[in-house]
Amino acid sequence: MKILLIGYGKMGQTIATLAADRGHEIAGIVDLHATQLSISDFTPEKVDVAIEFTHPDSAFANVTACLRQGIPVVCGSTGWLHHFEEAKQLTNELGGSLFYASNYSVGVNLFFHFNEYMAAKMHQFGGYDVAVREIHHTQKIDQPSGTALTTAEAIIRHFPSKTTWRNEPAETPGELAIISERAGEAVGTHIVTYSSAVDILELKHEAHSREGFAVGALLAAEWLPGRVGVFGMKELLDL
Numbered sequence: 001m002k003i004l005l006i007g008y009g010k011m012g013q014t015i016a017t018l019a020a021d022r023g024h025e026i027a028g029i030v031d032l033h034a035t036q037l038s039i040s041d042f043t044p045e046k047v048d049v050a051i052e053f054t055h056p057d058s059a060f061a062n063v064t065a066c067l068r069q070g071i072p073v074v075c076g077s078t079g080w081l082h083h084f085e086e087a088k089q090l091t092n093e094l095g096g097s098l099f100y101a102s103n104y105s106v107g108v109n110l111f112f113h114f115n116e117y118m119a120a121k122m123h124q125f126g127g128y129d130v131a132v133r134e135i136h137h138t139q140k141i142d143q144p145s146g147t148a149l150t151t152a153e154a155i156i157r158h159f160p161s162k163t164t165w166r167n168e169p170a171e172t173p174g175e176l177a178i179i180s181e182r183a184g185e186a187v188g189t190h191i192v193t194y195s196s197a198v199d200i201l202e203l204k205h206e207a208h209s210r211e212g213f214a215v216g217a218l219l220a221a222e223w224l225p226g227r228v229g230v231f232g233m234k235e236l237l238d239l
């Protein structure tokens with residue numbers, strides 16, 4: 001498969017290494033400083049799929065540029081979901097292919113699955129309060145993390161006594177606290193904690209490296225070409 005990499009930072013470089021191991025060719029790299037190329041230099045004749053990991057402020061423009069070029073795009077950038085409905089609409093208008101996940105790690109997607117089940121079950125039994133905590137490296141730009149937002153939104157859907165989230169300690173019982181910590185080179189840890197007067201139950205995912213995210217993004221890139229519409233890890237992993 002011929003891959004266009006958009007963003008050649010921590011994720012782009014990890015993906016490039018693992019793509020070669022899986023027999024793929026990096027047919028082009030578009031990056032703010034590392035190369036002079038732009039997405040408009042590429043067409044479906046030159047690349048099969050694009051993988052985008054850049055920045056919250058550039059992701060939407062990069063995704064729309066790929067869609068307009070007719071290139072299926074796997075996007076991993078977080079912090080741009082206020083534009084997601086527009087991206088979906090454009091994908092459908094153009095008959096394009098867009099894959100988005102706030103976290104491509106298979107382990108995190110299992111964590112998402114168990115998070116939904118756990119929220120519903122904990123609410124059924126009652127007596128517990130719930131909070132989300134995420135820990136990332138100090139270069140991370142967006143806060144809360146995309147993964148924490150996906151987690152919180154699912155808790156709000158399945159644990160009806162929480163109706164909204166707050167990126168600070170909760171001030172009212174209806175608020176779900178998302179606590180964000182930035183520490184050194186921490187790759188990404190997410191913890192959901194249920195506390196009652198008598199005990200604590202926790203669901204935790206801790207990434208040891210970026211390899212899990214990169215493998216998931218490559219699985220998505222291998223799966224997407226030939227499919228029309230907007231997809232995510234639930235469809236890919238059949239969760």
Ligand SMILES: NC(=O)C1=CN([C@@H]2O[C@H](COP(=O)(O)OP(=O)(O)OC[C@H]3O[C@@H](n4cnc5c(N)ncnc54)[C@H](OP(=O)(O)O)[C@@H]3O)[C@@H](O)[C@H]2O)C=CC1
Pocket residue numbers: 006007008009010011012030031032033034053054055056058062075076077078079101102103104105142213
């Ligand atoms: N969904 C998932 O599984 C994961 C998502 N992420 C998300 O992916 C994004 C990137 O993460 P990461 O690789 O760690 O970040 P880095 O900062 O290490 O890399 C981002 C790269 O994108 C480049 N860039 C910035 N703007 C543009 C642009 N407009 N066009 C092309 N390239 C651009 C940067 O260039 P320069 O450095 O010169 O500014 C840099 O090389 C973040 O939003 C992060 O939250 C990260 C890990 C997993």
Ligand SMILES: O=C(O)C1=N[C@H](C(=O)O)C[C@H](O)C1
Pocket residue numbers: 078102103136140141144145146147148187188189
């Ligand atoms: O910026 C990162 O590094 C990460 N970002 C994603 C997020 O915001 O959830 C995924 C992962 O946690 C690493």
